[in-house]
Amino acid sequence: MTGNETQPDETMPETADPLSAVELRAALAAAVGPAPEARAAAEARNAQLTKPPGALGRLEDVALWIAEWQGTDRPALDRVQVVLFAGNHGVAARGVSAFPPEVTAQMVANFAHGGAAINQLAGAFGARLDVTSFDLDRPTADFTEAPAMDADRFARALGTGWAAVAEDTQLLITGEMGIGNTTAAAAVACGLFGGLPEDWVGRGTGVTDTGLLLKAQVVGEGLDVHRAALGDPLEVLRCLGGLELAAMAGAIARARVLGIPVLLDGFICCAAAAVLEKAVPGALAHARAGHVSAEAAHGKLLAALGLDPLLSLGLRLGEGSGAAAALGVVKAAVACHSGMATFAEAGVAGG
């Protein structure tokens, strides 16, 4: 290792206070957005920076997004937090992944020792990394047989995510690790947005054509079993999702309540986030898409959420890695917006 990676201080246990779906929904419904004055002030500053109007393209939009949620015309990114959640999935027993469930625990150990991609990415951009591992010897139920989580376990997972967000975080990324979780995410997305299972499944860590057909079949079985849940997005998440998906939803919701901007990662992260937007429209007003991944349905999911990704580099790793890779773009945007001289300061014509 290079010594530049970020190692988490510790992996946190599954001990947070529970947060019920009712409480989560109420908190989101009561959340306020940024003050219009913050956006206006940031736009006024942007118009005075020493560049032709609009010449920084989407970097300008990114800086204005961060500025308005931070409530300042000179935003900063000194405290970026990556919260990563790991959980195992009963549905993995159906053979839907190219890797065995033991890999989840092995990767959690790798996170703790600073050896995974997300450690290097967080380190490269000075982000804090917090890893929470749910009890990996206690996977969720196989959703083709029963709800993935009962109400109590679901509330503890939501609460774990809610509690993981530091109040002084300036930008949040949520990541995940869980063998089988592209299948759970596909089931959640199909449950939320409809369509056929084969529209939402992808190769995940690298399943074969046969594996892809199996994933679609398993998702279809899950949707059939939980047909009664499909009208309620949070019930979709409880019945078809997983602990790390629920925790990501809890963290993204907490950021919304705190007014912290969120940079979304790949398909699994976006499936968890989509639950919030479906439950309370506007719940993702603080979120932007870090990247579009190689997972087949991620682009479709982003389009359904009205999100335009910053990067399109064919990543499909999870861990928050795509959003963390996009941190460079967000840091570039904020550095320009907050650091550049104005026309008046620099004595440049054209202001």
Next chain:
Amino acid sequence: MTGNETQPDETMPETADPLSAVELRAALAAAVGPAPEARAAAEARNAQLTKPPGALGRLEDVALWIAEWQGTDRPALDRVQVVLFAGNHGVAARGVSAFPPEVTAQMVANFAHGGAAINQLAGAFGARLDVTSFDLDRPTADFTEAPAMDADRFARALGTGWAAVAEDTQLLITGEMGIGNTTAAAAVACGLFGGLPEDWVGRGTGVTDTGLLLKAQVVGEGLDVHRAALGDPLEVLRCLGGLELAAMAGAIARARVLGIPVLLDGFICCAAAAVLEKAVPGALAHARAGHVSAEAAHGKLLAALGLDPLLSLGLRLGEGSGAAAALGVVKAAVACHSGMATFAEAGVAGG
């Protein structure tokens, strides 16, 4: 300013030893590529990192590119250099820019004081920034009337770029500033690749529809005047380009000779780079495209060079800013490749 920007130590004068077009071509023809063993070693390492094969997508390609040119399976980016050249253009008198020529000098002062976008971007990613300003009171000749540079001035500009590259640089970016230089770049691109002037001109810093028509007319006049030069790419650069374009070509060529990878910026940078590839095929083997800009013909120019940009965020500022914004992606790629644990080191199944 935030205090994170990079300020150049000084702006260097126009005093480098000249480098003739003949010498430049000979140096490029003699340049060697990376040893195949370096690529093989980096690929072997990549295959052992704790991720599903290919899961980091284009980040893997980027890391392998840097690794092979650095000649190591654990590349580093501690010494990234941005060399920025500023020059004025006689053709600006034709009214082809939305800004007056005085802005070139004003922006050079802004670079020196750390107030421009490139200062912030270099600072955000820890890159060194070296700014060289040619004599701004002595623009090139209006290429619709005479060659932009005579042989001596052209050789001094090539030599200035050649001399600007630090031998221990691990990744080079070339940037430019020069009111009127999208017109010069369009003339160079049209001279190299053919087609109509209107295929190659764009709005630059923001000209109107009328300005766009004028740019195409001016480029067409230049091509008519220098028809005899079009068979020789370096003559195209001398007759239709500019001091900062020639210096970028010299710097990119020097990097090729030294085996330093280059991250290309926007339309003007790529027009200068294209001269080298047209003069000596393979001259850009060390180069990748940092971004595709909003300048209309940049995508077409990248396609002609066979380059796939890392970012597509609608930038159109120059200064090296698009490539510098893409530095985050390159840093992310190298951090993962050089820092991640292998399956064996981490005890993860699947290696």
